[in-house]
Amino acid sequence: MTVKANKEERRDEQFAENISTKICLETPCQDNPYLAEESHYHGYNLIELMAKRRFVDVLYLLFRSELPSPQESEILEQLMIGLISPGPRHPATRAAMLAGVGKTDTSHLLPISLTVLSGEHLGAASVEPAMRFLRKNRRTPPGEVAEQLLSDSSPPAEGDWHIAPGFGSRFNGIDPIPGKMARQLLKLEGADDTLKWAEQFAQAIAAHNQGWLTTGLAAAVLTDLGFAPRAGAGLLQLFAAPGLLAHAVEFASKPISAMPFPKDEDYVIEYQSK
Known part of the structure; x- marks a missing residue:
């Protein structure tokens, strides 16, 4: 059996010196740069978003880089409500x-x-x-x-x-x-x-x-x-x-007996000949 040797190749990619994101800009605290004094998402102050916008608006903002129109916000929110639970059959x-x-x-x-x-x-x-x-x-x-x-x-x-x-x-x-x-x-x-x-x-x-x-x-x-x-x-x-x-x-607050326990006759065991 012939085994092929792994070919060594040089990686010429230029890796980034820092992690960069266009989504969030944090302003570090002056006395502790590991903490953020303010957070902006696509240019919008987080605290102002809390005060003036709904969750669905900020969700849209994170992915689309802009706030939605009232019509876009409405249809996305109604979709979210419709899909909020797959139902007990799922x-x-x-x-x-x-x-x-x-x-x-x-x-x-x-x-x-x-x-x-x-x-x-x-x-x-x-x-x-x-x-x-x-x-x-x-x-x-x-x-x-x-x-x-x-x-x-x-x-x-x-x-x-x-x-x-x-x-x-x-x-x-x-x-x-x-x-x-x-x-x-x-x-x-x-x-x-x-x-x-x-x-x-x-x-x-x-x-x-x-x-x-x-x-x-x-x-x-x-x-x-x-x-x-x-x-x-x-x-x-x-x-x-x-x-x-x-x-x-x-x-989580129910006993294990809250779930059905199949009877022996409900099990189907199929045997296959070797």
């Missing part, structure tokens, strides 16, 4: 409940549930692909895109069919809640082209048991607001974190 919420009732250290409750939410199945990992799908196709008639996708793929033998990132079936049906949320957001002045396109796309695939998923809804609004696709996963986790933590804390 695996991430189940993980939160189990971690809580199992008396997991409280500092670990949210990270455990967010780890489950970070997956591709109705999770944060599918938001960035959904944003890129929408950015790529939103100038093509949604009916044409739907027709092409339907002709290029077919339903799996089992499980849900996601015809495009952020769109598909859930438990072999169309999830009604994301559709209702989309129609609520479309009533707002801040509803823009990507959200409108995505609603038409959802209607075009409805006859094939496909529809909105919450990840697609998040992707559509975030795309219209100008957020970068790579921010999508973390933002979905941020939006859902309050609901996950609330469910975990609720079950």
Whole structure:
């Protein structure tokens, strides 16, 4: 067996002498430079932001380098409310409940549930692909895109069919809640082209048991607001974190018997011959 020697290459990158960020500027204290006297975010004083702006405005500011318009603030805030909890059917919420009732250290409750939410199945990992799908196709008639996708793929033998990132079936049906949320957001002045396109796309695939998923809804609004696709996963986790933590804390005060214990006959053990 021939082993190839590793080729040594010289790194010619010029590394920065200091860590630099455009987001935050801290003014050091005169008597202790390790402490900050003031903090500014994209030019806005933090204390003034506390006094004059809402959380949703400052969140937008951190990522977009400017404060949102009233219309942008309204639609982002309503999206955040809609996604504040994945609901008890979601695996991430189940993980939160189990971690809580199992008396997991409280500092670990949210990270455990967010780890489950970070997956591709109705999770944060599918938001960035959904944003890129929408950015790529939103100038093509949604009916044409739907027709092409339907002709290029077919339903799996089992499980849900996601015809495009952020769109598909859930438990072999169309999830009604994301559709209702989309129609609520479309009533707002801040509803823009990507959200409108995505609603038409959802209607075009409805006859094939496909529809909105919450990840697609998040992707559509975030795309219209100008957020970068790579921010999508973390933002979905941020939006859902309050609901996950609330469910975990609720079950942290309950005994282990608050969870069902499957009977022996409910277990299915499959043996495979060697």
